[in-house]
Amino acid sequence: MADVNLLSATDGLTTTRTRRQGCLRAVGITTLILLAAADVLIAGANGKTLWPVLLLLSLGLAAVLRPCARRPAWLTPHLRAAVPAGASLALTAVATTTERVRTLGPGEVAVLQCLLMIAVRTCSPRWAVLCAVLTGGATVVVPLRFHDVIATEDALLFALPLALLTGVSAGLGGCLRSLDHRRAVALAETRRSERLAMAADLHDFVAHHVTGILVQTQMARMMTATEPDRLDPVLAGIEHAATQALDSMRVTVGILRGGPEEAARIQPDENRPVGDLTTLAELVDGFAGPAGPRAELHGDAAVSRNHPHEVQDAAYRVVQEALTNVRRHAADATDVTVALAHAGGTLRVTVRDNGRGGVPLPYAARGGGFGIIGLTERVTALGGTLHTGPRTSHGWEVVAVLPAVRRTD
Numbered sequence: 001m002a003d004v005n006l007l008s009a010t011d012g013l014t015t016t017r018t019r020r021q022g023c024l025r026a027v028g029i030t031t032l033i034l035l036a037a038a039d040v041l042i043a044g045a046n047g048k049t050l051w052p053v054l055l056l057l058s059l060g061l062a063a064v065l066r067p068c069a070r071r072p073a074w075l076t077p078h079l080r081a082a083v084p085a086g087a088s089l090a091l092t093a094v095a096t097t098t099e100r101v102r103t104l105g106p107g108e109v110a111v112l113q114c115l116l117m118i119a120v121r122t123c124s125p126r127w128a129v130l131c132a133v134l135t136g137g138a139t140v141v142v143p144l145r146f147h148d149v150i151a152t153e154d155a156l157l158f159a160l161p162l163a164l165l166t167g168v169s170a171g172l173g174g175c176l177r178s179l180d181h182r183r184a185v186a187l188a189e190t191r192r193s194e195r196l197a198m199a200a201d202l203h204d205f206v207a208h209h210v211t212g213i214l215v216q217t218q219m220a221r222m223m224t225a226t227e228p229d230r231l232d233p234v235l236a237g238i239e240h241a242a243t244q245a246l247d248s249m250r251v252t253v254g255i256l257r258g259g260p261e262e263a264a265r266i267q268p269d270e271n272r273p274v275g276d277l278t279t280l281a282e283l284v285d286g287f288a289g290p291a292g293p294r295a296e297l298h299g300d301a302a303v304s305r306n307h308p309h310e311v312q313d314a315a316y317r318v319v320q321e322a323l324t325n326v327r328r329h330a331a332d333a334t335d336v337t338v339a340l341a342h343a344g345g346t347l348r349v350t351v352r353d354n355g356r357g358g359v360p361l362p363y364a365a366r367g368g369g370f371g372i373i374g375l376t377e378r379v380t381a382l383g384g385t386l387h388t389g390p391r392t393s394h395g396w397e398v399v400a401v402l403p404a405v406r407r408t409d
Contacts, residue, residue: 029065032110036061039105048103052091060084060111064118078127081119081135088112088138095145102145109162112139113169120173121180128177136166276312277305277340280319284338287323293353295323295336303342304404311402314378315340315349318386321375322351322398330355330396346384347402354395375400 036057043053063080088108095102112135119131143158224231281297288295307315319338326333333355341348372388379386384402391397 032061032064032107032114035105035110036107039103039107042105043103046103049100052094052101053103053105053108056084056087056091057107057111059087060108060115064111064114077119077122078131081115081123081131084115085112085131085135085138089134089141092138092141092145104142104145109139109142109165113165116166116169117173117176120170121176132170132173136163136170139163139166276309276316277303277307280316280338280340283316283320283323284336287327287336293326293334293336296338298337298339300339300341303340303347307347307404310382311347311404314382314384314402315347315400317378318349318375318398318400319351321372325372325398326351326353326355326396332356333395342404345404347404349400349402350397352391352395352397356394 039053039057040050043050063084066075091101116132116135116139119135120128123131140159140163142162143156280299284295284297305312322338323336326336330353333353336351336353339348339350339352341350372386376386379400379402382402384400386401387397387399389397
């Protein structure tokens with residue numbers, strides 16, 4: 001239930017954030033429209049020609065407010081910024097020669113600053129610089145429309161706050177660009193981690209079952225001529241392993257296609273990890289099978305079944321990978337022992353076999369060494385240690401020491 005509660009809380013935070021962003025967007029749009037209306041009223045009250053102002057504001061508002069879903073591909077961010085900025089510069093140039101279009105309002109400045117932030121945030125670096133210079137320059141030179149009305153020093157005085165506003169808008173666009181980049185990097189890293197996790201799941205579960213199918217199929221082929229009456233249990237084991245492989249694949253594909261919510265729906269028990277200590281007996285019994293080597297599970301009475309899920313899952317993966325490697329690299333093993341022990345706040349998992357390294361499997365089925373690498377990363381991430389190597393006499397052993405309590409750092 002903890003995962004479900006966490007998912008609900010995350011959905012609630014996402015909904016709240018979406019509503020807040022929607023309210024801010026609505027306030028921004030309303031403010032921009034009101035400022036544009038103020039420009040029209042100012043021009044009309046002063047007896048100026050309205051169509052240049054209306055054209056400029058229409059281009060600017062369309063560039064800023066047009067939804068992304070309805071925006072054609074050719075309407076790129078730099079084009080959206082360049083056209084209204086060019087229209088503003090043209091209006092400034094014409095206003096220096098005729099008094100009929102000599103007007104200025106807060107709406108034009110606000111639109112240009114919005115376009116400046118959009119260009120700096122979304123354009124490529126080269127286009128971002130060009131658009132910033134164009135829109136910023138169009139804003140700063142607006143006082144030149146009144147060059148014959150105010151002195152040059154006064155024009156510069158009016159241009160100074162506009163230049164400061166332009167710098168603030170460019171800085172805000174740069175900050176948003178940096179945040180977008182960080183978010184993209186974090187998203188890419190999250191996707192990479194998820195792909196690695198999916199690869200680990202495929203290796204741990206599907207490869208385990210498929211290796212079992214291959215070994216039992218080879219055994220069935222040998223028994224066809226010598227002991228045909230004992231084939232049924234072997235074929236039943238193959239059927240069971242194939243079913244488990246398909247189930248594991250279905251869960252993995254569900255995660256890939258539908259995300260964590262789909263995985264939670266597919267799993268029969270949300271409170272239980274994919275593998276835990278309670279399923280080790282089933283795993284060991286399934287490994288032995290009707291014609292496999294003798295496999296035993298020895299559990300210390302002090303071993304608790306209430307260890308953290310990540311510790312139980314790691315212990316399960318250690319045993320699973322070790323048993324898979326016995327099938328791959330020690331097919332002549334006749335005795336496999338899995339032992340669990342609890343001492344000093346740690347869970348010790350040991351898997352030993354008495355094989356001598358017989359490898360009757362095809363080369364493609366022997367694995368590429370990624371299982372031990374993945375296990376080492378998984379165990380060390382929990383603060384544990386993993387040892388693999390030959391035994392004193394003959395055979396192989398895998399020993400994992402895991403912390404029995406959840407780490408708080």
